[in-house]
Amino acid sequence: MNIKITCNYLGKILLLVAALLLPSLGIGLLYAEWLPALGFGVTIAIMAVSGVLLTRIKTEDKAIYAREGFIIVSLSWVVVSLLGALPFVISGEIPSYLDALYETVSGLTTTGASILSDVECLSRSILFWRSFLHWMGGLGILVFIIAIAPLGKGNGMSLHILRAESTGPTVDKITPRIHSSARILYGIYFGLTLTETVLLLFGGMTLFDAFTLSMGTAGTGGFALLNSGIASYSSYCQIVIAVYMMLFGINFNIYYLMILREFRQVRKNGEFKTYLCIVAASTAVIATNIAHLYESFGEALKHSFFQVNAIITTTGYSTANFDAWPELSKFILVALMMLGACAGSTGGGLKVTRAILLLKSLKAELKRMLHPQSVVTVKQDGKPVEQETLNRVTVYFSTLIIISVVSVFIVSFAGYDFTTNVTAVIANINNIGPGLNLVGPTCNYGFFPFYVKIVLIFDMLVGRLEIFPMLLLFSPAVWKRR
Amino acid sequence: MKIIIVGAGKVGYSLCEQLSREDHDIIVIDTDAKLLEEAQQLLDIMVVQGNGASLEVLKSAGVQDTDVLIACTNADEINLLCCISAKKLGCKHTIARVRNPEYNQQIAFLREQLGLSLSINPEQTAAQEIYRLIQFPLFLKRDSFDKGRVELVELKVDEGGKLEGKRIMDVTDILGLHVLVCAVERGDQVFIPNGRFELKANDRITVTAARSDLAKLIKSLDIVRKKIRYVVIVGGSKVAEYLTEELEKSGVEVTLIEKNEEVCNRFSQRFPKQLVIHGDASRKGFLESQGVGRADAVIALTGIDEENLIISMYVGRLGVEKTVSKIDRTEYAKLFSDTDIGSIVCPKDLVANEIVRYIRAKSNSGEGSVRSLHRIVNGKVEALEFLAPDSAPYFNVPLSKLNVRQNVLIACISRNYQIIIPRGDDCIKPHDIIIAVTDAEHPISDLKDIFEKDAVKAE
Known part of the structure; x- marks a missing residue:
């Protein structure tokens, strides 16, 4: 483990995040919110100073291998969370540090689960910071660094970082140069965020609301500005947000292929098609199931479409209290929570690709049982998938289940009912936000005791970084010389 | 430039390494997923798995808007098929490795029909290199510039020989010959020496001389070595x-x-x-x-x-007295640089250098750009050949009054077929051919890069 280079990169990341805090500081000053502005100022100072000190650690050995890549990513997420919580505490709006940390991690991992019962009393700059965390965490802080300043120029080192921070089982560059790949990803991200803001402005939203909600959608986060979530906005705005949630759940490479006008390749992409089918089917089933609760079928369809997209992309915005919906609808939503969005998007969860690969390897395994001597290849999008990838997907899924089970076990000590415990863990580890029952869309996570919050914080990070970087951070083998 | 390399073998990888360092966009095609993954982890390149001769694969690598395609799989026929297909799909230049001696004449004959810009043959290049080394057995390595008129030769400072313990500024007088020592390798270290640098026994020095002076150089070193028969x-x-x-x-x-x-x-x-x-x-x-x-x-x-x-x-x-060994894995060659191993020839590097030279020449065709490039002293030093433009502030100013960058040395000026080994009072004139030597840490692509920002020293 090359600790010096890890520290050096961590310093660079802190400097970047300090710079990214400036817009929040600006908003604080603009709306004359002095306490939050002080909080941002102090945090920026701390980050900048420690960043400068850390970047002073220099080493000749600049090599980054898989191990450094994982650790740089997980360590920087932990450190940024720890420091990013300071504005909440210093401004006095979330006095408890643990609660503030929960809120920050929930923001950065694009979960959108809150410990606040009343968000409307928060100051604007703090609300902005919460959603800005979503935007930063959505595509990744380090990918942003790679996009603006190439790290370790001319070699493949940054690929390890891109892989550790991006979502999905296989991550590949879309252009030969890693920093141009990262730039294209952020370009698409930025473009989609801005168009959503403009469309919401047409719907009569204020600029602040439109931009903040767009950032929440972009990162598939889900922090709302009102206690009622998205329910109080016009139907037009709700539909715009629903559509954009769906768009942000799609693999960004698809957009790149569309820009290149490679529509044939887009049409060949199995994950993309499956994703759209699942959204359509779930929307239809839930709409019929809840039709009797609403005045018209159109209204039911709108709520169903919104909620399906909010859940499958793991955003977690809500226009309706789906906790009050019939059991079938609730089950579908929980299933979608675990399924998640496409690989290479900003969404969380298992990812549609992984689910497809799991089913395909199950099919292959059955065939192998019938004909033990047979050679079976699993194909995706017309290309054979390597056994190593399949193994990793299986291990990923089983590890996810194990961590979830252990988390539910610990959460159960708090003494709440089973649905609450299970959906709380599912909603956190898959980065959704609201669960069912006591943690439903109208409730929050504030009532849990401290140890549950710590477990959920860990779960959120595990879910966003796709398990392995976080587990490696706690694995002694990584810190050894060998 | 966008470059596709088909085949991630020894030559392919070495090309990826050099070309991606020079800021080209590299896409590698190979059938072996393991090789590709390895290359992708070490270099900033994009990989495509598949047979490089198939249209589908070439298209998915984006061959349509590619500047150069280099086919260096181990099968000549695949390489040629690759190049033909790429050319048809709109790739600007194609380079194929063809090493079967039986095809050699055919290639020259069919080159236009095949759409080849360059065909390379590592084995033949290596053989030529060895032949050149045998011609003058004293030299460990030879590189020629300006169409063979100027040579950079590497030789060893013998213990008790004429050069041991002498300063570089005195070398010309000792040998009675205009030569310039432009790089010294001592153990692991490489120096671009100034005049006061003192030579020690067992240093390996690179000397610039006119080709016509090579025989005299050997003679004046007082080493009688018979011609190789x-x-x-x-x-x-x-x-x-x-x-x-x-x-x-x-x-x-x-x-x-x-x-x-x-x-x-x-x-x-x-x-x-x-x-x-x-x-x-x-x-x-x-x-x-x-x-x-x-x-x-x-x-x-x-x-x-x-x-x-x-x-x-x-x-x-x-x-x-003269030994030459062929080596494929150069990584370990430097372990032997202290021992008396004689000359080393590496076909993979020779070919990679040839292609890099071709691509540099294609990518900067502006005035004052690099015409030719040779890596010397185990790739630690670059020797570059430039054609001076029509006008520049540093013309007609004595070299001693110019701000040449650190670790850059003007090794030779060739003017109207006349070779000048430069001294302080020589100056650069329009359309001169300049050969400069620099340590490979600062890649230089234009003549003006060898000077500091203000090329002429203030009076």
């Missing part, structure tokens, strides 16, 4: 075939030692005048029994690097 080649590879052909033409006697009987038969059919011996050169006492010690030069061309190095070291002990 008898060469022993160990290992009957393709390089050996090309080399034997070349040597036979110039009337040098050749003995080939090879352990495969079939290869021996082929050789004796092809070169009936030469002696072909069937036997294992690595067996104890075999080389002595064949009288290898009497050879003027021994060239180790077996397929195994270690064997080549050991043979060279061993026959050096037997009293052979």
